[in-house]
Amino acid sequence: MKTTTDPDIALVEEIAHTSVADCYQCGKCSAGCPQGQKMDRLPSTLIRMVQYGDVVEASRSAAVWQCVSCLTCSARCPKSVDIAGVLDALKQISIRRKTVHANYQRTVAFQKAFLEILRRNGRTNELEMVVLYKTLGFFGDVSTNPLRSIPSALKDAHLGPAMLLKGKLHVKLGGPLKDKALVRRIFKKCEKKVES
Amino acid sequence: MKYGYYPGCALHGSSYDYERSVRACMEKLGVELAELDDWICCGATAAHSINRKLATALPARTLAIAERDGFEQVFAPCPMCSMELIKVGNMLKDSESLRTEMSEIVEDTVSGKTEVVNLVQIFQGCGIDELTARAVRKLDGFKPACYYGCLLTRPPKDLKFDDCENPGSMEDLLAALGAEPVRAWNYKTECCGAGLTLADGDSVEDLSYKILSNAKKHGADCMVVACPMCHVNLDMKQSAIEKRFKEKLDLPVYYLSDLVGLALGIDAKTLCIDKHFVKCGV
Numbered sequence: 432m433k434t435t436t437d438p439d440i441a442l443v444e445e446i447a448h449t450s451v452a453d454c455y456q457c458g459k460c461s462a463g464c465p466q467g468q469k470m471d472r473l474p475s476t477l478i479r480m481v482q483y484g485d486v487v488e489a490s491r492s493a494a495v496w497q498c499v500s501c502l503t504c505s506a507r508c509p510k511s512v513d514i515a516g517v518l519d520a521l522k523q524i525s526i527r528r529k530t531v532h533a534n535y536q537r538t539v540a541f542q543k544a545f546l547e548i549l550r551r552n553g554r555t556n557e558l559e560m561v562v563l564y565k566t567l568g569f570f571g572d573v574s575t576n577p578l579r580s581i582p583s584a585l586k587d588a589h590l591g592p593a594m595l596l597k598g599k600l601h602v603k604l605g606g607p608l609k610d611k612a613l614v615r616r617i618f619k620k621c622e623k624k625v626e627s
Numbered sequence: 628m629k630y631g632y633y634p635g636c637a638l639h640g641s642s643y644d645y646e647r648s649v650r651a652c653m654e655k656l657g658v659e660l661a662e663l664d665d666w667i668c669c670g671a672t673a674a675h676s677i678n679r680k681l682a683t684a685l686p687a688r689t690l691a692i693a694e695r696d697g698f699e700q701v702f703a704p705c706p707m708c709s710m711e712l713i714k715v716g717n718m719l720k721d722s723e724s725l726r727t728e729m730s731e732i733v734e735d736t737v738s739g740k741t742e743v744v745n746l747v748q749i750f751q752g753c754g755i756d757e758l759t760a761r762a763v764r765k766l767d768g769f770k771p772a773c774y775y776g777c778l779l780t781r782p783p784k785d786l787k788f789d790d791c792e793n794p795g796s797m798e799d800l801l802a803a804l805g806a807e808p809v810r811a812w813n814y815k816t817e818c819c820g821a822g823l824t825l826a827d828g829d830s831v832e833d834l835s836y837k838i839l840s841n842a843k844k845h846g847a848d849c850m851v852v853a854c855p856m857c858h859v860n861l862d863m864k865q866s867a868i869e870k871r872f873k874e875k876l877d878l879p880v881y882y883l884s885d886l887v888g889l890a891l892g893i894d895a896k897t898l899c900i901d902k903h904f905v906k907c908g909v
Contacts, residue, residue, distance in 0.1 A: 446679055465818045465834055497830065500672050501777040501818035506791055522676045541826035545673035546681075553667040555636035564825060586828060590863065597902045599641040609665050613734060617688060620732045621680040 439486035439524075446523060447516030454478045460504035460514045470494035474504050474514050481517060490525040496535035498522075540567040550618045553608035630749075631698030631741075632660035633689060635708040635855075636668050642705075642855035644899035648884040649704045649746065651898055655891045656753055656761070660702065663692050669711040672822045686715040687729040691737035701743045704884075706778040706854045707821075709745040714785045716741060745779060746853045746883055747796050748788050755803045763892035765805030771851040771881065772809045772842035773797035774861070775816050779853060792816065797851060797883055804890040812845035814838040819860040828864075835860045836868045839876045849907075853883040863904045879907040 435441055435452070444450060454475070461473035472480070472492045480489040489495070495518060504514035525531045531539050544564035548555055608614065638646040653660055666689050674682035690712060693701050703709035719726050719739025730736050750758065775794050783791040794815060798808040819838055820831030839861060842850060852858050862880035869876050880903060888898045895901065895909045 466830065469830070497827075499777075499818045499821055499823060499830065499834070500675070501821070502781040503777070503816075503818070506781045506783050519675050519679060523678065526677065535827075538823065538826040541823075542673040542676050545671065546677055549668050549670070549673070549685075553665075555640070555668055555671075557636075557640045561825065587825060593904070594641065594863075597904070598643070599902070608667065613688075614667055616734070617684050617732055618681065621678055621684050 437484045440481060440484050442524065443481050443486055443517055443520040446520035447513055449511075449513035449516050451478055451481045451512060451517060453510040454482065454508075454512050455510060457509060459507050459509065463503045463507055465501060465503065466494070466497045466499055470497055474498075474518065477521065478512065478514060478517060481521075486521070486524060487528055487530060490521045490528060491530045491532060492521075493532040493534055494518075495521045495525055496532060496538045537568040540564055543567065550615060551611070553611055553614040628657070628752075629659040629661060630744075631693045631696070631701040632662045633666055633701055633703040633708060633712065633743075634662065635703060635705040636671075637705055637855035642858065644902040645704065645855050645858065645882050645884070647897070647899040648882050648888055651893045652884045652888045652891065653749075655888070655893060656758075658702075658749065658753070661698070663689060663698070663701070664696060666692060669708045671707055671711075682711070683715055683718065683725075684729060684732045686711045687719065687737050688733040688735075690716055690719070690739060690741050690743075691730070691733050691735040693741045694737060695735055699740075699742060701741050702745075702749055703743055704746045704853070705856075706745050706776070707856065709743055710778040710781075710786065712741075712743040714782065715739070716743060717785055747779060747800075750800055750883070750887060751788065751796060755800060758800070758887065758890075759803050762804055762890040764890055766801060766886055766890050767805055769801070769806040769886065770809060770846060770848045771801060771806060771886070772812055772845065772847035772849075773801065773815065773851045773883075774819075774838060774842070774857060776852070776854050776857045777816070777818050777821065780816060797853065800883075801851065801886055804887065806886065808851075809842065809845050809847045812842055812847070814841045819857050821856050821860070824856070824859055824864070831860050832864060832868050832871055835864055836872050836874075839865065839868065839878055840872075840874060843876060843878060847878065850878050850880045851883055851886060852880060858882065858903075865905050877905065879903065879905050881907065 458475045461475040472494045477489050498518045502515045541564045544560050548560045670682045670685035716739040780786050780789055780791040780794050789796045801808050820834045824831050885898050885900050900907050
């Protein structure tokens with residue numbers, strides 16, 4: 432699906448498997464976006480920026496990580512542009528180019544913690560994930576957003592005892608995976624493909 | 628009927644109440660579930676946000692396991708898991724080069740031929756007539772707002788069992804069992820904030836408040852969901868939402884299998900309804 436010679440636009444289209452040139456800026460994606468009210472740039476604006484090749488600047492937007500991946504935009508696009516896919520591409524580019532918006536380092540820390548546990552265990556362990564996320568998020572905040580570091584680290588802590596009472600915090604979850612090494616090999620191969 | 632069963636991480640963790648509820652219903656209906664051997668996580672939001680190749684490979688591994696062990700149908704009660712498995716299955720069916728690439732990455736042959744279904748589809752498969760024939764109790768007095776969220780019906784090209792803008796399959800099912808679902812309300816398919824519960828709690832509270840308050844305004848006395856993440860956000864976070872928006876909501880949140888299970892005569896404790904945070908009067 433090669434429609435451009437601009438390497439940044441091509442990268443977005445390659446990750447998202449969609450053609451951004453098809454967008455004619457009707458704005459339906461932005462109108463239906465549940466996070467639109469909060470966004471510094473609306474989904475249709477981000478698509479326009481990508482069309483112009485302003486990909487790195489687009490990746491700096493808070494909107495990139497405010498996106499909740501609900502897929503409403505892609506489902507409604509009259510031109511079948513996978514807008515949510517483009518937002519995913521911008522997420523990935525913001526990590527690679529270190530352009531993640533300062534207020535959303537924690538969201539990135541959460542997704543990274545999730546994948547790290549997955550790489551180790553093949554499945555998610557919620558307790559392990561919370562501990563890793565809170566630690567990563569805390570150190571991320573200390574450098575970028577120090578005022579938020581301690582309140583964010585303590586947020587939701589009150590739910591712990593209540594979850595324990597309901598039997599909802601298991602230290603040991605399900606059965607362990609027999610072939611964890613295979614999961615690590617899958618990760619390695621996928622990461623290699625992204626780098627190349 | 629025998630299905631390969633893919634619980635996913637949530638159902639083996641904090642949403643174990645959903646698993647118990649689903650399993651109790653399946654047992655009652657004679658649907659046999661065989662857990663897939665050594666299944667791995669679908670990657671959820673993290674994989675597609677950080678490495679899209681991984682977001683294809685992880686579900687492909689699980690589909691390869693299902694094919695290897697001869698399961699033609701797989702049941703995944705979490706809509707995030709079922710959507711990822713269905714989507715990747717369709718991508719594989721459409722592309723020979725992807726099949727080759729993924730078979731190499733996941734170290735087993737994968738073609739995407741497995742049919743994957745979610746909870747609504749498995750009840751639809753049983754048939755409304757069959758369910759009403761087996762019901763021993765009418766769901767009198769329940770006025771649920773059925774909340775579909777995002778991934779039960781999106782992306783519409785992969786999930787075709789219902790309309791993606793105004794679905795009605797859960798309402799049809801519960802109405803047949805005697806409930807009076809609220810059909811007209813505004814937030815059936817709006818997002819609750821999903822997996823951002825921990826990472827961006829404010830967004831989750833804003834979005835979930837809109838859903839709960841709108842359902843209540845339209846006459847609902849409870850919510851019905853078929854997703855572990857929707858349940859966490861609408862149920863576990865409800866008291867924090869009430870506090871922040873200074874509004875009493877008091878809406879019990881049932882899994883679809885809870886209400887179907889009650890109609891089938893399964894008791895509330897077996898369905899783990901007592902494990903929900905908002906008190907359910909059953």
